[in-house]
Amino acid sequence: MEEFDIEHVADAELRDPVLIEGLPGVGHVGKLAAEHLLEEFDATLVRRGYSEHFPPQVTVEEGRSELACVEFHAVEVEGRDLLVLTGDHQAQDNAGHYRLTDTLLDVAEEFGVQRAFALGGVPTGELIEEYDVIGAASDGELLAELREHVEVREDEPAGGIVGVSGLLLGLGERRGLPAACLMGETSGYLVDPKSARAVLGVLETVLGFEVDVSSLEERAEEMEEVVRKIQEMEQGPSPDDDLRYIG
Amino acid sequence: MEEFDIEHVADAELRDPVLIEGLPGVGHVGKLAAEHLLEEFDATLVRRGYSEHFPPQVTVEEGRSELACVEFHAVEVEGRDLLVLTGDHQAQDNAGHYRLTDTLLDVAEEFGVQRAFALGGVPTGELIEEYDVIGAASDGELLAELREHVEVREDEPAGGIVGVSGLLLGLGERRGLPAACLMGETSGYLVDPKSARAVLGVLETVLGFEVDVSSLEERAEEMEEVVRKIQEMEQGPSPDDDLRYIG
Amino acid sequence: MEEFDIEHVADAELRDPVLIEGLPGVGHVGKLAAEHLLEEFDATLVRRGYSEHFPPQVTVEEGRSELACVEFHAVEVEGRDLLVLTGDHQAQDNAGHYRLTDTLLDVAEEFGVQRAFALGGVPTGELIEEYDVIGAASDGELLAELREHVEVREDEPAGGIVGVSGLLLGLGERRGLPAACLMGETSGYLVDPKSARAVLGVLETVLGFEVDVSSLEERAEEMEEVVRKIQEMEQGPSPDDDLRYIG
């Protein structure tokens, strides 16, 4: 295997597609959002990407192994073509992040991608009441467009944007591909479907489509239930509460 | 030295050989199992593999140094040829795991290997009563065959398979070599000859041969004696036990 | 992107320029000093340097992303041309330090740089009263010149000079570029504008120019105020002090 190995799984002719990236990150916000698109719309797996920069491992499901990879799906969303990038891994080393992103951008270019949206989370360190989404872009024009749909803050995210999401903007700009990042606020402690829903909400208005988020909301409610239980356990049962506590 | 250096030690014509990998890992299960084959059958050292991805060291025995390496032995087992891969090291870095496995697969291909079995352990975190073996494969046909001889679980091993064993499946599949992994349950705390014996038991039925495991059982009994002593020490001597305790 | 990507931002004809390096380091002394030159004199951004050895991230300001980079500015200081190197990052790995410095020296050479000054801090481990500056050079002639303006100590800095500053001297010498390092003493615990002012003071006498350091002094006073408050908090309020303590 070479440093990168892009497996051609299926052909696809995409009309002016938009790249949507949702690799693992804070609260798995981007991953949840991107995978939700694959569940709700017709998605065709078109490419798999393997790399020696991924962890040296296979996952196993029902006894069948699968080498660590990322996947590109072609998705048609109300007449608009998306190229959705998902997976379970980021690169494991510094240079690997740069080279991986560059290779993924090559694939995007091959499909004629003209714009990219990196989806992710921004950690706040506390539980979220209102799920704000923050935007950033590598390009003035795209940033201006973004400002109509999403909050752009003076100095956030404070630590910048790291990993593939950040480099999609940085390396995208170096090769003339306008790219934006939509970051849902999230505590940073939990997988956060609510934040993913908020990010999808912004993506809907920016790209002009609608997606059913009920399954994401169900998952969010399950997570909230978990959070509630943890909070209750931390506070201890209230006096009139103790008989109903277990369960 | 290049990144990899494969030393040609002896020629060997193998008929439709099966690759058996037993490099160090959890409980040294795979290593014990593979080395047991070398002890019980006629084995010819055919290749040594050196690499800058191994630790920078030599071992010393009776004053004679030996550079860190892995070894391929040709082994004839009841009319069937095996190519057995053993050694004291895995790669020390991420990309090294990928490149090492790829290089080892090149050697296997050179010998005409058509199938590979990676032997290893899967940690359970507690002492084992019954030594189950779990199977996984990179290929549907091989997996179906495996199911006749070994348990295949829905979602195990949970963390996937890492290192050379995992990549033998993952990279094997990328080059069209069907590969399976036989993982003996083991506590993860001790070198585990009993788990190795269980793995060999499955390998015997899959490949159709028989191997004397008495030396492995002796070693297992020695280990069990050690475990018993440790458990006794942890629990403290029982009242009627204390005179016999020391020794 | 290649391992390094030098972006040509603007042309500049520099007469016998001196390279001034101020990348992040102890007390951010070199960075503060070099950036102060950019603030006080006319500075033209001429090159940006990107590298896979930098952290995989973009910074975001007002929603606009910028890929991790270092910058070269052409600065005219009283008839003398400087090429000032600043940025927020050093390389993240060992070989990266060597390769980055070599690449930056290529850029300097392209501009005809004949001499280099690396600016930095040397940690003393305690708060500084008098801000001494220590000098070192890769070249006997430059060192002799330096001795007229700055203290050269027998065995300091004890740990040598690490990172780009150190390698500017080491690799500069290998390619025949005389280079010196001016290191301001600093506690090592705080960003230290006073140490940066001291370093600039030496640079002024060595290169023969004058720079207004009032903004740096303001910043130093702010930092001293912070230090005073921290010291007060550590010692606790004195008896007749406690009414005025808060605030």
Next chain:
Amino acid sequence: MEEFDIEHVADAELRDPVLIEGLPGVGHVGKLAAEHLLEEFDATLVRRGYSEHFPPQVTVEEGRSELACVEFHAVEVEGRDLLVLTGDHQAQDNAGHYRLTDTLLDVAEEFGVQRAFALGGVPTGELIEEYDVIGAASDGELLAELREHVEVREDEPAGGIVGVSGLLLGLGERRGLPAACLMGETSGYLVDPKSARAVLGVLETVLGFEVDVSSLEERAEEMEEVVRKIQEMEQGPSPDDDLRYIG
């Protein structure tokens, strides 16, 4: 700079030279022993080796910087030519150890080296009374010769030999250069000139020369004085001892 940069400092015609390696390691035994040869005999610096695998730093002495390097000196010892390798650094990464040793062996080969002796220490974990030296070799003939002058133990050093010393044997063997390692027992806690003297003692009998070790003994006595003081401080003063304790 390339990955390695071998600076040609002086020409030297060596007759059938022996390579002596003394880079930093346990107790700095090898380094002390090799540097002692440079002090006691006429030594000509012939090559310096720089590498991106060394730490990214310069040392500074009297204000003059020197890039991290290793040095080869040609030394004539009673009619016998030695090529002595010393320095302050080993490689900082795994592959770097392999590549550095290979490059250093290229230099040795260029000088016609036919045999190599790596000098080092083997840690015992306790203060040493009698300074034994253990030998190991990559080659049966050299090992047999070694047995006449130095102890060869069944299974020591238990952890093998790591770093450049180990790879001199391992990679030396791969290219047909017989190499031995002489390891002085040392506590592992202190720089140990006594162990270095013991190693030199063996080297004298193996190579047939004599070296004045009085300066090494002085240094050893200084170290022993330090050790004595530390031991006294740990035990506390004895009753009739306390008036003489300070000083």
